[in-house]
Structures are given as C-alpha cells and as structure tokens.
Amino acid sequence: MQADPATVEMLSTPRSGPLAGIVVADLSRVLAGPYATMLLADMGAHVIKIESSLGDDTRTWVPPVRDGEGTYFLSVNRGKHSIALDFADPEQLAIAHEIVSRADVLVENFRPGSLARFGLDYAALSAQHPSLVYASITGFGAALGADLPGYDLLVQAVSGLMDLTGTTEGGPTKVGVAVVDVITGVHATAGILAALNARHETGRGDHVEVELLTSILSALVNQTSAYVAGGVVPTRMGNEHPSLTPYEPFPTADDDLVIAVGNDGQFARLCEVIGMPDLASDERFATMGQRNAHRAELRVLLSERLRTRGADEWFEALRLARVPAGPIQGVDGGIRLATRLGLEPVVETGTGERRIPTVRHPIRYGASELDYAKAPPRLDADRDAVLEWLATTEAVSGR
Incomplete structure (x- = not known):
C-alpha cells in the first residue's frame, strides 16, 4: 500500500x-x-x-x-x-x-x-x-x-x-x-x-x-491531608463537605440546586438573595466554623426558603449576586453550558x-x-x- x-x-x-x-x-x-x-x-x-x-x-x-x-x-x-x-x-x-x-x-x-x-x-x-x-x-x-x-x-x-x-x-x-x-x-x-x-x-x-x-x-x-497532618480518617459524607457549609445540593420547587459557598461574604450575599439577611449575622452561622457546627439547622432553614421558587429562577438570581450555584445537569447539559x-x-x-x-x-x-x-x-x-x-x-x- x-x-x-x-x-x-x-x-x-x-x-x-x-x-x-x-x-x-x-x-x-x-x-x-x-x-x-x-x-x-x-x-x-x-x-x-x-x-x-x-x-x-x-x-x-x-x-x-x-x-x-x-x-x-x-x-x-x-x-x-x-x-x-x-x-x-x-x-x-x-x-x-x-x-x-x-x-x-x-x-x-x-x-x-x-x-x-x-x-x-x-x-x-x-x-x-x-x-x-x-x-x-x-x-x-x-x-x-x-x-x-x-x-x-x-x-x-x-x-x-x-x-x-x-x-x-x-x-x-x-x-x-x-x-x-x-x-x-x-x-x-x-x-x-x-x-x-x-x-x-x-x-x-x-x-x-x-x-x-x-x-x-x-x-x-484535603482528605489525605486530614489523615497525614491531622490524624483524622475522613468518612463518607454524601454531598456534604467536611469543611464548608452550605456546600451541597438543596431542594427547590422543582429540581435540586447546588450551592457552593466558600467564604463569609458569599454566605451574606446568599442570605440577601433568598430574603433571609439576618442569617448572616446569626451567631450560629456568622463564620464558616460556626456554620459547620450547626449545619443541620442551617440546612433546614435554607431548604424551606429555597423550596419557594424553582432551580432556574434561583440560579439566575444567585449568579447575578456572585453566589456560586448551579443546577445538576447531565453531560449534555455540561456541553451546552460550555458552548453557551x-x-x-x-x-x-x-x-x-x-x-x-x-x-x-x-x-x-x-x-x-x-x-x-x-x-x-x-x-x-x-x-x-x-x-x-x-x-x-x-x-x-x-x-
């Protein structure tokens, strides 16, 4: 040939x-x-x-x-x-x-x-x-x-x-x-x-x-560091994060919405968007450490409010406020988002x-x-x- x-x-x-x-x-x-x-x-x-x-x-x-x-x-x-x-x-x-x-x-x-x-x-x-x-x-x-x-x-x-x-x-x-x-x-x-x-x-x-x-x-x-530097054996936490809260999917009026708050400023903006500004100054939730210590209480409060509107509506509002959030999509959705x-x-x-x-x-x-x-x-x-x-x-x- x-x-x-x-x-x-x-x-x-x-x-x-x-x-x-x-x-x-x-x-x-x-x-x-x-x-x-x-x-x-x-x-x-x-x-x-x-x-x-x-x-x-x-x-x-x-x-x-x-x-x-x-x-x-x-x-x-x-x-x-x-x-x-x-x-x-x-x-x-x-x-x-x-x-x-x-x-x-x-x-x-x-x-x-x-x-x-x-x-x-x-x-x-x-x-x-x-x-x-x-x-x-x-x-x-x-x-x-x-x-x-x-x-x-x-x-x-x-x-x-x-x-x-x-x-x-x-x-x-x-x-x-x-x-x-x-x-x-x-x-x-x-x-x-x-x-x-x-x-x-x-x-x-x-x-x-x-x-x-x-x-x-x-x-x-961070998971291997938890063990080699802190002596802690990490455990399975589903969609939760061992060091960040809120950092997981939340139910809305229709689909689940992921919220990934990485600092106190983002949390304050999240609270403003969802109409619960007092949460940001609540001593249970004011800092990341405190939020992690009271994550179950915070999850209930956020879930109740987020269920009042749909995932896409919350996503647009949170995106404009520079709060990390997004819907859970399939691979097709990921390709479409990158294209958009x-x-x-x-x-x-x-x-x-x-x-x-x-x-x-x-x-x-x-x-x-x-x-x-x-x-x-x-x-x-x-x-x-x-x-x-x-x-x-x-x-x-x-x-």
Whole structure:
C-alpha cells in the first residue's frame, strides 16, 4: 500500500503548538498513557502510537460507538499516527527501535520489567539515547507493587477514594469516570514537560515514573491531608463537605440546586438573595466554623426558603449576586453550558469524510495555535507513512 502523501507530510512538517518539533513514541494503551500523549499531540508533538496486532484495548470497549468505532478510544487518541508492531518479530522490533531513535519522549505502561527482553526498557534505551525522556506509568510502582494490576477501579478501591464517595447510608461508590487514570495522565504530562525543560539545560533525558496510587493520593488533597497532618480518617459524607457549609445540593420547587459557598461574604450575599439577611449575622452561622457546627439547622432553614421558587429562577438570581450555584445537569447539559459561555468545548478532528467531534484541549495559549488536524487513527492506518518517514529521516545524534 502506498503511503498517503498528506500523512507523510504531516509527519515530516513541524506542527503548530508549543511542542512543535517534539517526537513521542507512544507505547501506552487504555487511558492514563494515551490521555497524556493526546495532550502532547494537541500541543504540537508528533505522536507515533505503537500498538500490538490486536490494537489498544479500548478499541473494543463498546458501546457507545460512532460509525462502528468505540467512542472510548476516540476520546483519547486524536493527533496520533498508528503502526502495529509485534515485538517478538525481530524485523518489527527493529522498526520500534528506529522510531525510538528519532523520539524525544517515550511513554509506556507495560508491566514493570516486561520491556527489558526487547531492549525497550529505560536502562537499555537511556544508554543508547541519553537525551530521551522516558515516562513509565504503573499502578503501584515498579518494585513491591509490580505484580498488582493497575486498573482504575481497583485503585479507587484501595486508595480510599471509593470509601469517600457515596452516601453515609449506602456503601462505597466509584466515581462516574476513570478519574484516577485521567489524573495520572495529567501528572505524566507535567513530568514529561518538566523533564524536557531540564534537558535544555543538561542535554540529558530522565526517567519520569508515575503511579496510579500515588497520583490519586495526591489528588485527594484535603482528605489525605486530614489523615497525614491531622490524624483524622475522613468518612463518607454524601454531598456534604467536611469543611464548608452550605456546600451541597438543596431542594427547590422543582429540581435540586447546588450551592457552593466558600467564604463569609458569599454566605451574606446568599442570605440577601433568598430574603433571609439576618442569617448572616446569626451567631450560629456568622463564620464558616460556626456554620459547620450547626449545619443541620442551617440546612433546614435554607431548604424551606429555597423550596419557594424553582432551580432556574434561583440560579439566575444567585449568579447575578456572585453566589456560586448551579443546577445538576447531565453531560449534555455540561456541553451546552460550555458552548453557551463561549468556551467552544467541541472540536472536530480530521479532514474529509473522517471528521470526528472530540472535546477540546483544556488549555488555551495566547501565542500558539493547537492542531486538531489528525483524527484518532484506525489500527495500523499509518504504517506506510511511518515507514516512509523513517526512510527519509535519520536518528538524532545523542538521542
């Protein structure tokens, strides 16, 4: 099959964005690694996604689908070029090494130690390519936790996240998205960017190691701090907050409305809007500490007043008064709100018949344009283009 000239040109021409000129060898699959490499691709890096003959696991995670392809895979793989390689085949393994020899960054989430037999481990590659930034993503680290499978749900369970999620009456509940993987992907991206920056000074790459467990323990912020700094084991509180009141959904005349008061000034404005200004000076509720101590009494008072009007009516009044509040919506509502606010949450990737809507990169740059030209690739779709790119480029000296 002849390589698509447009795809070859895409690989050979620097893209727009703050990472233009950076090449990433992506040996990761499922979510944490692919999310990180998609962020890098959005920022202008050339990302070569090296898959097995079966492809990334998420290609088979359906439903939902779009034109027969799983939307899970589509969500984290735009901007990449796919080539399927069998590392057990010496010729195909050689291609993988050729790709790495041209890469600035390698991202992998294989079981710790399993890439060593192919010479694709950090020790081997850093000796050959000392400026390579090598990012390893594991569930529980490469030492004592190496044999533990790094699945998001498992980490939610053992980290304490599930124990903190759900109602006080019910049992632990997982978060509605693989948040541990996503947070880990963000941490991996930050580590890679820091290592690339350090390379400008030292000329040397680094081994960036990120674990799912450590990532979510960091992301639990005030809850893990409650234990490590205060000796308090946090407990499940449903929609309440351990340190803020009112900070939860409240019933109205129709739908529930979330009110998220973070300081005394916001509370005073809330009291004015709902026609109960005296609450702000009531000694039970005047400060955050006092409100937390009397949260049950305050909830009753607020609920009685909020039930007199509908959620949308309260939302508009509170928004004008700069009180954090909002209705509880589905994902469709979230996209519509972002669109209404001019945030342009949906971008189309690809060209011609293969144009796929995806969620926009979460960062804006004043001086750089992000590139969404490459749609999530079909398995091995870019093999010929990658091989032609390899034939027309050379390994970078010292890399």
